[in-house]
Each structure stands twice: as C-alpha cells, then as structure tokens.
Amino acid sequence: MAEVKLIGVWKQFGNFTAVKDMNLEIKHGEFMILLGPSGCGKTTTLRMIAGLEEPTKGQIYIGDKLVADPEKGILAPPKDRDIAMVFQSYALYPHMTVYDNIAFPLKLRKVPKQEIDRHVREVAEMLGLTELLKRKPRELSGGQRQRVALGRAIVRKPQVFLMDEPLSNLDAKLRVKMRAELKRLQRQLGVTTIYVTHDQVEAMTMGDRIAVINQGVLQQIGTPDEVYDRPANTFVGSFIGSPPMNFIDASIVEDERGVWADFGEFRLKLLDDQGEVLREKNLIGKEAIFGIRPEDIYDAMFAQIKIPGENMTRAMVEIIENLGSEKIVHLRVGDITFLGAFRSESKVKEGQEVDVVFDMRKAHVFDKGSGKAVF
Numbered sequence: 284m285a286e287v288k289l290i291g292v293w294k295q296f297g298n299f300t301a302v303k304d305m306n307l308e309i310k311h312g313e314f315m316i317l318l319g320p321s322g323c324g325k326t327t328t329l330r331m332i333a334g335l336e337e338p339t340k341g342q343i344y345i346g347d348k349l350v351a352d353p354e355k356g357i358l359a360p361p362k363d364r365d366i367a368m369v370f371q372s373y374a375l376y377p378h379m380t381v382y383d384n385i386a387f388p389l390k391l392r393k394v395p396k397q398e399i400d401r402h403v404r405e406v407a408e409m410l411g412l413t414e415l416l417k418r419k420p421r422e423l424s425g426g427q428r429q430r431v432a433l434g435r436a437i438v439r440k441p442q443v444f445l446m447d448e449p450l451s452n453l454d455a456k457l458r459v460k461m462r463a464e465l466k467r468l469q470r471q472l473g474v475t476t477i478y479v480t481h482d483q484v485e486a487m488t489m490g491d492r493i494a495v496i497n498q499g500v501l502q503q504i505g506t507p508d509e510v511y512d513r514p515a516n517t518f519v520g521s522f523i524g525s526p527p528m529n530f531i532d533a534s535i536v537e538d539e540r541g542v543w544a545d546f547g548e549f550r551l552k553l554l555d556d557q558g559e560v561l562r563e564k565n566l567i568g569k570e571a572i573f574g575i576r577p578e579d580i581y582d583a584m585f586a587q588i589k590i591p592g593e594n595m596t597r598a599m600v601e602i603i604e605n606l607g608s609e610k611i612v613h614l615r616v617g618d619i620t621f622l623g624a625f626r627s628e629s630k631v632k633e634g635q636e637v638d639v640v641f642d643m644r645k646a647h648v649f650d651k652g653s654g655k656a657v658f
C-alpha cells in the first residue's frame with residue numbers, strides 16, 4: 284500500500300498541452316477514479332504515474348519515493364515503481380493456460396515454484412478461477428478473461444494498481460457484475476487503486492473519490508456524493524448524472540418577497556439562505572445560470588413541497604421516455620426546455636400540460652461567465 288501524489292504535473296506533446304498543472308493526492312488504500320471525456324488526459328496522467336511517460340514539469344511521488352521530477356532529472360522506470368497495470372486491451376498469452384498467465388509475472392521475477400503455486404491458487408480462488416486454471420484464454424468468456432488479466436496484476440501484490448478502462452470491452456451486463464467484483468476485490472486487498480474511465484456510472488458506483496478532468500485540467504475532486512450534489516462548475520454538473528443537470532439562463536432579481544431566478548416565461552423563488560448568498564456575492568440584478576437535476580423536478584401530483592407561485596410552473600409535455608422505473612419527461616415553457624425524471628406512477632401524456640414542482644433545496648446557481656458554482 285502506498286499513497287500517490289502529483290504536484291503541479293504538466294504534460295506537453297509538442298505545442299499541445301495534454302495535462303495542465305495536475306495536483307492529486309491519493310490516500311493509502313483509496314479507490315480513486317479519473318473521470319472525463321475522451322482526450323481529456325486520463326491515460327496520459329496514468330502513464331506518467333506508471334513511468335511510461337515523462338512529465339514535462341512537476342513531481343510524482345509513490346509512497347515516500349520521488350519517482351518523477353524532470354527538474355532534478357529523476358525518472359524511475361516502471362519496474363522500480365511497484366505498480367501493476369490493467370489496460371482496456373488486456374493481452375493474455377493465448378498459448379498459455381490460465382495458470383501460466385497468472386504465474387507469468389512471478390516467473391519473470393524468479394520466485395520459487397512452490398511459492399508461485401501458492402500465490403496463483405490464492406488469487407484464482409479470490410477471483411473464482413480455480414476451476415478454469417487449465418484452460419486457454421480462447422476457452423473463456425470475456426468476463427473470465429478479464430479476471431485472468433486482473434489475477435496477473437494482483438498476484439504480484441503491488442503497492443498500487445493502475446487501471447485504464449479495464450471493463451470497456453465487456454457487454455453491459457457483465458460490466459455491471461465486474462464493477463461490483465472489482466470493488467469488492469479492491470476492498471479485500473486494500474491496495475491503492477487509480478482507475479480511469481469516461482463512464483460516470485462506473486465512477487459513481489466504484490470510486491471512494493472521483494477526480495473530474497476536462498481538457499487536461501482537474502475540475503473537481505471529491506466523493507461521489509460531493510461531485511454529484513455540489514458540482515464545482517457546469518462541466519461537472521453536466522458530466523455527472525444521466526440525464527445531465529438542466530441549465531436555464533436566468534436573471535437574479537429581488538422584490539419584497541425575496542430573491543428569484545427569473546426566466547422570463549416563469550420564475551422560481553430561491554430559499555432565504557440561497558438569496559443571502561447571491562446578495563453577498565453581488566449577483567442581484569445579474570445574469571446567471573440556474574441548474575437543477577431532472578430528478579429534482581416533480582410532477583405536482585406527487586410533490587409534497589408545492590408552493591404555487593414560488594416553486595411551480597405549468598409546462599408542456601413534449602416527449603416521454605419511459606424507463607420503467609421512472610419517466611424522463613421533456614418539458615417546455617415557452618422557449619425554455621428542460622427534463623424532469625418523474626416516478627413511474629405519473630400519468631403525464633405527450634402533448635398535454637402538467638404542473639411541475641422544483642425542489643429548490645436542490646437548486647444550483649452558476650456564474651454566467653466562468654460556469655463556476657455559486658451554490
């Protein structure tokens with residue numbers, strides 16, 4: 284086990300900056316997710332931690348050891364970093380049995396045969412591969428192959444696991460199963476893990492903490508609840524959550540009744556403490572972005588918190604996506620469109636109007652220019 288630290292790490296490919304001033308501290312035994320869209324610099328960051336890529340600037344520590352610092356000319360090779368990597372394309376040796384595939388890293392290290400046997404069987408047991416040890420990779424399902432690749436990484440008992448989208452080759456159902464298995468395994472082993480994905484569901488369900496990255500820049504780092512409930516900016520708000528958070532352009536106005544988000548077609552009254560924050564930040568009379576998640580908008584029939592004229596409006600139902608467990612309802616008020624996630628009992632019909640209620644406790648306001656969250 285070890286902690287991993289990145290201090291002011293940059294990666295430049297020619298003129299292109301793939302990673303900008305990355306600061307990350309991953310704790311002992313933590314399951315850290317690097318999450319972001321394609322090309323945001325996740326793999327590059329992981330490769331720098333692994334020692335497969337040299338940072339242009341900054342320091343990387345694994346445990347107490349400084350493994351990369353270009354200014355001091357320090358660059359420890361991968362084999363000296365005590366890490367194990369699992370990649371999206373987990374090439375197993377096709378001519379070797381499952382047993383030999385898992386044993387391979389130990390053989391390379393010239394571990395005594397008996398000890399290899401003990402380790403391989405222990406890992407196989409943990410991964411449910413005991414019955415399959417004599418098979419060749421082609422005789423395995425995708426999920427079983429994935430577990431062999433994991434076994435090969437685990438058997439070395441490294442200080443740190445680095446995983447780059449290891450589940451992306453699996454079908455949806457298997458992915459869900461492996462997600463839970465991987466998480467359980469990581470808990471059991473207690474090995475510090477850095478896991479790269481662009482799948483926000485994977486990030487939310489597996490991570491102790493999530494580092495959200497966009498265009499090489501760390502946007503926010505926090506527990507799944509923190510990044511979901513208190514996104515630092517509109518990017519995080521829209522990237523995490525499906526369907527994404529609604530954003531509506533608003534004017535922040537104040538009258539004798541309180542502070543409001545005014546959309547022209549309708550307005551919503553902000554809670555007293557929210558109004559206070561907006562007043563303190565001098566945002567009264569300014570343009571802003573109002574944000575609310577679809578699940579925080581209710582069919583008024585099922586809302587216990589409706590206050591007509593304050594948190595409610597009438598909206599046109601344009602399209603309903605019925606997911607069985609809930610209904611994603613495309614709503615329109617004049618030119619303003621947004622999504623509501625209604626419970627399945629809702630009787631809304633396409634082409635009809637419905638009263639919708641906004642849970643203002645869950646409302647967010649973002650700065651119009653920077654996209655940064657006010658709350």
Ligand SMILES: Nc1ncnc2c1ncn2[C@@H]1O[C@H](COP(=O)(O)OP(=O)(O)OP(=O)(O)O)[C@@H](O)[C@H]1O
Pocket residue numbers: 296299301319320321322323324325326327328481
């Ligand atoms: N060796 C390289 N030379 C030049 N540019 C590179 C190199 N490696 C990566 N890049 C660029 O750096 C950026 C980040 O790449 P990276 O592979 O880290 O993205 P990623 O977040 O892992 O994306 P994905 O989800 O698609 O795997 C991309 O724009 C990519 O084109």
Ligand SMILES: [Mg+2]
Pocket residue numbers: 325326327447
């Ligand atoms: Mg990648």
